[in-house]
Amino acid sequence: MLELKNICYAAESAGQGKEILQDVSLTIDDRFVAITGPNGSGKSTLAKVIAGIIRPTSGSIYLDGEDITDLSVTERARRGISFAFQQPVRFKGITVKDLISLAAGKKINITEACGYLSEVGLCARDYIDREVDASLSGGELKRIEIATILARGTRVSVFDEPEAGIDLWSFNNLISVFEKMYRQTKGNIMIISHQERILNIADKIVVLVNGKVDRQGSRAEILPTILGTTACRALTDKMED
Amino acid sequence: MDELEKMLLMQVADLHKVPEGAYNIRKDGETDGRRSTANIEIVPRKDGKSGIDIIVRPFTKNESVHIPVVITKTGLQETVYNDFYIGEGADVLIIAGCGIHNCGEQQSEHSGVHSFHVGKGAKVRYVEKHYAEGDGKGESVMNPTTRVEIEEGGRMEMETTQIKGVDSTVRVTRASLAKDASLVIREKIYTHGKQFAKTDFSVDLNGEGAGADVVSRSVAAEESSQEFLSRINGNAACHGHTECDAIIMDSAHVAAIPCLTANSVEAELIHEAAIGKIAGEQLVKLMTLGLDEAQAEEQIIKGFLS
Numbered sequence: 001m002l003e004l005k006n007i008c009y010a011a012e013s014a015g016q017g018k019e020i021l022q023d024v025s026l027t028i029d030d031r032f033v034a035i036t037g038p039n040g041s042g043k044s045t046l047a048k049v050i051a052g053i054i055r056p057t058s059g060s061i062y063l064d065g066e067d068i069t070d071l072s073v074t075e076r077a078r079r080g081i082s083f084a085f086q087q088p089v090r091f092k093g094i095t096v097k098d099l100i101s102l103a104a105g106k107k108i109n110i111t112e113a114c115g116y117l118s119e120v121g122l123c124a125r126d127y128i129d130r131e132v133d134a135s136l137s138g139g140e141l142k143r144i145e146i147a148t149i150l151a152r153g154t155r156v157s158v159f160d161e162p163e164a165g166i167d168l169w170s171f172n173n174l175i176s177v178f179e180k181m182y183r184q185t186k187g188n189i190m191i192i193s194h195q196e197r198i199l200n201i202a203d204k205i206v207v208l209v210n211g212k213v214d215r216q217g218s219r220a221e222i223l224p225t226i227l228g229t230t231a232c233r234a235l236t237d238k239m240e241d
Numbered sequence: 242m243d244e245l246e247k248m249l250l251m252q253v254a255d256l257h258k259v260p261e262g263a264y265n266i267r268k269d270g271e272t273d274g275r276r277s278t279a280n281i282e283i284v285p286r287k288d289g290k291s292g293i294d295i296i297v298r299p300f301t302k303n304e305s306v307h308i309p310v311v312i313t314k315t316g317l318q319e320t321v322y323n324d325f326y327i328g329e330g331a332d333v334l335i336i337a338g339c340g341i342h343n344c345g346e347q348q349s350e351h352s353g354v355h356s357f358h359v360g361k362g363a364k365v366r367y368v369e370k371h372y373a374e375g376d377g378k379g380e381s382v383m384n385p386t387t388r389v390e391i392e393e394g395g396r397m398e399m400e401t402t403q404i405k406g407v408d409s410t411v412r413v414t415r416a417s418l419a420k421d422a423s424l425v426i427r428e429k430i431y432t433h434g435k436q437f438a439k440t441d442f443s444v445d446l447n448g449e450g451a452g453a454d455v456v457s458r459s460v461a462a463e464e465s466s467q468e469f470l471s472r473i474n475g476n477a478a479c480h481g482h483t484e485c486d487a488i489i490m491d492s493a494h495v496a497a498i499p500c501l502t503a504n505s506v507e508a509e510l511i512h513e514a515a516i517g518k519i520a521g522e523q524l525v526k527l528m529t530l531g532l533d534e535a536q537a538e539e540q541i542i543k544g545f546l547s
Contacts, residue, residue, distance in 0.1 A: 051529055077531040089526040092458075092486070093544035102540065103530045131544075148530065 007059035253338025299328030315345020373406035420448030432465035461493035475508025
């Protein structure tokens with residue numbers, strides 16, 4: 001279980017502090033929590049605060065009761081937090097197999113690599129020896145990023161807009177990956193998303209607006225309040241571009 | 242051979258024991274073992290200079306030649322001339338390398354001058370590793386010079402690796418290519434401490450359809466410095482590509498100077514050079530997988546030079 005208590009984050013911009021997150025308090029103890037909201041509402045910042053990439057200006061974070069606010073990215077990762085980047089990072093010379101091995105924390109064999117890659121719809125044979133570099137498409141990188149999270153199998157997995165930058169065909173496959181993950185996970189999954197189909201499999205939905213929790217609750221309570229709003233339509237349009 | 246010499250052989254030539262096929266092992270300035278085969282002849286030079294001639298008969302296929310050098314005597318300085326004659330249509334692997342263990346106070350130095358005559362349609366893969374170690378104050382210096390002439394339709398792939406240990410190196414490579422000949426060079430260098438490494442490639446693409454691809458990846462750490470010069474001269478309808486990709490760390494220095502000369506309107510030449518530190522997001526990504534910063538850095542470098 002992950003708890004955020006009164007998280008504030010101000011970014012310095014042109015000499016002026018801009019409040020990106022304002023007094024955000026959340027409890028992530030459902031199997032699948034979706035964070036949604038308009039662009040610029042602080043969703044990605046919130047995900048980075050959880051992973052330890054961004055330090056909050058004030059507030060505390062607890063993982064299963066332990067205060068992890070002052071822990072580094074590495075220490076949080078070792079305690080069981082995984083973070084999937086919105087734009088996966090490329091590496092020259094590091095192969096898909098290397099990266100999944102690093103994620104799993106041990107050398108993995110081809111059968112194990114194949115297991116993780118087939119979960120995300122990639123044929124292991126074609127990919128394990130490929131470098132995680134510019135030769136891979138955005139959709140392929142995204143799936144490999146998700147495979148690294150599966151290989152880690154941690155208590156809390158945070159996905160920052162997994163749908164961003166992938167085509168519609170890949171998107172359909174991505175949804176089935178998350179549906180399967182939902183069925184199999186023993187931990188908590190938190191996804192930042194604008195996609196109705198992702199929100200549709202969430203147990204809990206949190207809506208962030210202007211750096212504040214605007215509303216949160218079960219899917220049945222929240223989803224009807226989002227669908228059809230101008231904000232959501234604009235975001236759907238963005239996906240279709 | 243003692244354990245130390247065996248270890249150096251392992252480092253430069255992946256050899257645990259006497260290799261298969263033709264070989265010449267040079268130890269502290271002397272020949273320590275040599276074998277010719279039916280198709281590959283290794284003989285001392287006739288001009289009185291130190292070194293050997295390696296003659297590969299035409300159409301010799303799938304054979305290899307190992308010519309490692311190990312130096313464990315401090316203060317030994319030598320220049321060795323090895324000439325390779327690769328017959329028409331042959332296809333061979335040549336593994337060279339130099340390992341220095343310098344525990345003394347004086348400078349140990351090996352300068353290998355290798356000349357390749359690659360015959361018509363012949364293929365050569367040339368692998369060269371440099372390695373040095375030792376806790377003495379004496380420096381380990383290696384200055385390899387490689388001269389390559391490739392006849393029509395011939396091909397040479399050259400992989401050179403120098404990972405740590407060598408205090409100073411100036412690597413000079415000169416190549417000239419005839420019609421439809423090709424040359425691929427892959428260089429990997431890691432320097433640290435106060436080491437210095439300079440590479441200087443110059444390739445003349447003289448024949449129609451000739452092609453060269455010269456790629457260097459390097460990491461300069463601590464106070465080390467590197468210079469990369471690469472010149473491709475396109476003298477006919479040809480393709481040339483040169484690339485230098487360097488990671489710079491700490492207070493190291495890297496200079497990359499690619500140079501292209503086209504003397505034919507049909508010459509297609511490209512150069513790329515990039516120098517930069519390890520990207521912060523790469524470190525963060527590996528840290529989200531549970532690695533600490535030093536481990537993340539090590540993995541990134543290991544991958545980059547793999």
